[in-house]
Amino acid sequence: MDYTKIEGTIFNIQRYSIDDGPGVRTTVFVKGCPLKCKWCSNPESQSMEKQLRYRFTSCKKCGTCVKVCPNGAITMGEDGVIIDREKCQLCGTCVKKCLLEALTFAGEKITVEKAFKTVRRDKDYYDQGGGGCTCSGGEILMQPDFVAGIFRMCRENGIHTNADTCGLGSREALEKIMKYADMFYYDLKHMDPVEHEKGTGVDNKVILENLKVVAESGIPTVIRVPVIPGYNDSDENITALAKTVKEIIPHAPINLLPYHKYGASKYKMLGKEYELEELEPLSQERENRIVEIIKSFGIECKVSK
Ligand code: SF4
Ligand code: SF4
Known part of the structure; x- marks a missing residue:
């Protein structure tokens, strides 16, 4: 089959994105995720269904x-x-x-070719500012042929690609995407498998195994950590996180994503309840302490606002 005709299910294509990788980017958000994080700011991304x-x-x-x-x-x-x-x-x-x-x-079905048409529109911006295309979600490993197809078209047209993943998917799916990915945004949520399951619905075994595969590939990777007060912001978990990153993928910087409620209204739009309504944002003091711990391991650490 012609790979440009492969269909994927997406819920958005966002142009002029500045938070999804280097430079100005176009982000294709695929629909469907194997994790069910309570803090998810894109609840419409969780189900594959329209x-x-x-x-x-x-x-x-x-x-x-x-x-x-x-x-x-x-x-x-x-x-x-x-x-x-x-x-x-x-x-x-x-x-x-x-x-x-x-x-x-x-939720709409779209071909690789059609998604790429939107991505290609801003090629001049990418060329000027070092931007490109990011595929995010939802979870890209649930639609590997579609995402790899977009990345392949990008590569053939000189457009940089970033694969934003939660890391849970088959090795085969990961390898399909790795073949055309220029970089990864790789999320880690909790180092304790039991706590990981409490917050996301699944443990972290496959996620850490897949991180080793990405590390061995040498593809530049940024580790991204949503910091959820009372869930994963303890000294103990942050220390375990830094140790794990140092051991598996020592040159990867860590990008912290402090908890926010920006997605809360989206739950209402879907007729769903937002469980973390009462949760307060991370304090500046706690944020500083987390950065300090990570940097003490010689890891570059940035906080996204
Ligand atoms: S609410 Fe009624 S009209 Fe709207 S999509 Fe559902 S069935 Fe169709
Ligand atoms: S009642 Fe509201 S949602 Fe329904 S058609 Fe009118 S404006 Fe749209």
Whole structure:
């Protein structure tokens, strides 16, 4: 099969991204993730399935969607519409009829070729500022042929590629992507397998094994750590993290991503509950201490805001 015709499921392609690797980038966000992190700021990325999103701040309560839904899945409430997700068949009638785009779908199928067309639009920017294309998620290892296809087209066109992964996937999937990846953003969440499972739904065994594979490849890698107060920010866990990184991939810098609530409203849009509503952000004092521990191992450490 022509690899440019391979289809993937995505929930966004973001141009002019400055947080997903060096320079100005276009980030292709694939849908579907084997982890279920409670702090996930892209809850629409977790399921592979298409999902109906409702943005109540855009809704003018005109009632059109209530009238057109063939399954009686929408009713009008005091604060906007109420969607019965059991009844919804994802037919898309309400999405088409809502002129204010308060109802949208997360999740579309797209070919490698079509995704690359968007990536290629900003090639001049990449060439000027050392940017490129990042594939993120969701989890890229769940759609390795699609992601490798985009990266292959990038390589053939002189565009830098960054593979942003949680590290959980088959060795075969990882190798497919490694073949065309110029760098990795590799997430580590917790060093204790039991705690890892409590926070994400799975232990960290395969993630650490796959990190060794990436390290052996010599592909430049940045370790990224979402820092969640009360979960993985203890001296003990940060020390274990630094030791592990030093042992497996000694030249990789660590990029800390302090917990934020930016994704909380997205849970509401999907009709889901956000479990960490009460969690306070990381204090400056704690952040400084974490950076100090990591640097004491001779590891470069940066904090993303
Ligand atoms: S059609 Fe759109 S604006 Fe009108 S009630 Fe439905 S969601 Fe709100
Ligand atoms: S997608 Fe279709 S079934 Fe679902 S709420 Fe909208 S109109 Fe109803």
